[in-house]
Amino acid sequence: MAEEEKKIKATSEVKKEVKKEKSSTPVKKTVRRKKAAPPAKAKEKPKASKVKEEKEVAKENSGVDSVKVVQQDQPSTEPVSEPPVLTRHPPKRNPAPRRYPIDLSEIKPTTKYLSGLKGKRSIVGLTAYDAIMSKLISKAGVDFILVGDSVGTTLLGYETTIPVTIDNMVHHTAAVRRGNPGCLVIADLPFGEASLSFDRLLDSARRLMQNGADAVKIEGGKDIADDIEKLVATGIPVMGHIGLLPQTVKAIGGYRKFGTDREEADNLYTDAISLEEAGCFAVIAEMMDERIATQLAGQILPPLIGIGSGDQCDGQILVTHDLLGLTPSPLPSFVKPCATLGLDGLNALSGYVQKIRSRQVIRK
Numbered sequence: 207m208a209e210e211e212k213k214i215k216a217t218s219e220v221k222k223e224v225k226k227e228k229s230s231t232p233v234k235k236t237v238r239r240k241k242a243a244p245p246a247k248a249k250e251k252p253k254a255s256k257v258k259e260e261k262e263v264a265k266e267n268s269g270v271d272s273v274k275v276v277q278q279d280q281p282s283t284e285p286v287s288e289p290p291v292l293t294r295h296p297p298k299r300n301p302a303p304r305r306y307p308i309d310l311s312e313i314k315p316t317t318k319y320l321s322g323l324k325g326k327r328s329i330v331g332l333t334a335y336d337a338i339m340s341k342l343i344s345k346a347g348v349d350f351i352l353v354g355d356s357v358g359t360t361l362l363g364y365e366t367t368i369p370v371t372i373d374n375m376v377h378h379t380a381a382v383r384r385g386n387p388g389c390l391v392i393a394d395l396p397f398g399e400a401s402l403s404f405d406r407l408l409d410s411a412r413r414l415m416q417n418g419a420d421a422v423k424i425e426g427g428k429d430i431a432d433d434i435e436k437l438v439a440t441g442i443p444v445m446g447h448i449g450l451l452p453q454t455v456k457a458i459g460g461y462r463k464f465g466t467d468r469e470e471a472d473n474l475y476t477d478a479i480s481l482e483e484a485g486c487f488a489v490i491a492e493m494m495d496e497r498i499a500t501q502l503a504g505q506i507l508p509p510l511i512g513i514g515s516g517d518q519c520d521g522q523i524l525v526t527h528d529l530l531g532l533t534p535s536p537l538p539s540f541v542k543p544c545a546t547l548g549l550d551g552l553n554a555l556s557g558y559v560q561k562i563r564s565r566q567v568i569r570k
């Protein structure tokens with residue numbers, strides 16, 4: 207009986223051992239595999255440079271400095287072959303990063319540099335009235351920024367530039383300077399400042415220069431040339447402005463072309479020569495007959511920078527808001543906008559307003 211018991215015990219010990227062994231051995235399951243699909247392009251592990259590029263684009267889109275990118279080698283619940291996931295501000299399918307083909311280091315914020323461009327290449331100037339635009343257009347490679355009194359019609363809601371004051375101009379000039387542009391900043395002397403007295407003119411020009419301007423612009427030709435000469439002698443560089451003078455729009459009865467008859471063409475010639483002799487480093491020619499502007503550009507030493515005066519001047523200046531499609535009123539015929547920012551902005555804003563309005567607000 208004892209012998210029989212021993213046998214049974216031994217058999218059950220062996221069974222236990224086998225069971226124990228079985229449970230510690232990994233089970234080899236039969237897994238049914240799907241037929242391997244051909245490698246999909248989208249599932250390829252992105253190269254390091256691509257991840258970097260996506261980071262850059264996302265950063266540009268969001269304006270946020272740190273964009274978290276989940277990389278393949280980080281613990282993730284995603285299948286290993288999935289592309290990296292941007293956890294914040296996913297980038298839109300953007301065009302390639304913008305290139306800025308102009309060498310900005312070539313541009314010098316001096317009147318000498320600007321005058322020296324005459325005969326070498328076409329000069330380009332644009333208006334700005336605030337720090338953001340100043341930064342943008344400087345990055346775009348302009349040779350100079352004009353803080354024009356067009357701020358009155360463009361930003362301040364006036365019908366003409368006449369209500370613009372020297373305080374307005376000082377305020378906007380300082381803002382443009384804070385944008386830290388790499389080019390020359392020229393500020394407009396507003397209506398009346400050049401006509402009261404030379405002391406008043408000097409004081410206003412001084413305020414502009416002490417608040418960020420590198421030079422001032424004054425509307426007018428031979429009648430103002432003596433005062434310009436005195437300003438230049440005190441160390442204030444002056445840009446002239448002939449042809450259509452927007453500050454005289456009430457007196458001349460509207461905006462029109464200048465130099466279309468002999469007498470007016472002769473007057474423009476006298477104005478241009480007077481400004482050259484007064485020491486202007488450049489002269490703006492606004493709404494001038496194209497043939498007269500072309501001839502004048504060839505006859506005076508300072509660059510003649512046109513606006514609505516044809517494309518044969520030494521350069522061009524435009525109101526940036528007109529160029530970008532931000533001006534709601536009808537544009538001057540010579541402006542060919544290169545963007546539709548006003549319309550695009552309106553669409554974006556109304557989309558946002560609709561999104562918020564349609565949100566369900568549940569209060570308990």
Ligand code: KIV
Nearest residue numbers: 333354355356513523
């Ligand atoms: O005020 C201005 O913007 C100007 C330019 C149009 C030349 O004078």
